[in-house]
Amino acid sequence: MPSGVNNPGVNLIWGKSWERGSVSLIGSYQELGELLGAQREPWSSTRLPANLPASVPPALSDDTCAPGNVYSLDGSNLPGLSSPEAAIPVGITGRPTTGQFAATAGKSNVCNSFRYSDITPHTEREGALLFAHYDVTESVDLFTQVLFLAPASAGSAQSADTGVFVF
Secondary structure: OOOOOOOOOEEEEEEEEEOOEEEEEEEEEEEEEEEEEOOOOOOEEEEEEEEOOOOHHHHHHEEEOOEEEEEEOOOOOOOOOOOOEEEOOOOOOOOOHHHHHHHHHHOOOOOOOOOOOOEEOOOOEEEEEEEEEEEOOOOOOEEEEEEEEEEEEEEOOOOOOOOEEOO
């Protein structure tokens, strides 16, 4: 199991039988911890394969990084630079100079769009199965099976419906 993930769970089983019947109850509880994209590769990475078509990286990344980017408001070149955009260089402190942006003119700092998305959302699941039967006569057996499910998730990957199913 990956480090930093805590997924507790418990399963309980109880049963009783006698000469003409039996009953069994099985219960289950599971909790899955949240895992963000920034916690695991490749979701935390901004490195993309060099041979990707030019249209693919913008779909897989965004420019809301730290350090960020500087853009002109009207599409004209930034003052003193040959491009309307420039990546903010790493390590700048204080008020930056135009010269510090010369090497990053026309470039953007990009981040993985999925770094703050849930890879696995926090989820709690509960369930129970009840099975019982009773021999009314040698040729008649009365039985029931009841399944109860209660998945509950904070993320959008699962529904939070509760179901009781009788068979």
